[in-house]
Amino acid sequence: MRTQEGWIYLSVVLDLFSSRVIGWALDALMTTDLAIRAPRQAINRHKSASCVPPPRRSRQSVLLR
Secondary structure: OEEOOEEOEEEEEEEOOOOEEEEEEEEOOOOHHHHHHHHHHHHHHHHHOOOOOOOOOOHHHHHHO
16 A cells, blocks of 8 residues: 555455454565464454354254254
8 A cells, every 4th residue: 555655565364254354464564474464463363352152052952953
């Protein structure tokens, strides 16, 4: 992306299911570090999110359906 101060590079990780941005990184240089930081941020955000797993269905409820 061009800015008033020059070019800036953006690396984005998208969740393909929800089409949401789950990680991103900006840098003045396009380096491998930029490409690594976005997925790392996505992983760290996922780990820190308080996810509540869906309730497990019992074997009996699966057989009755």
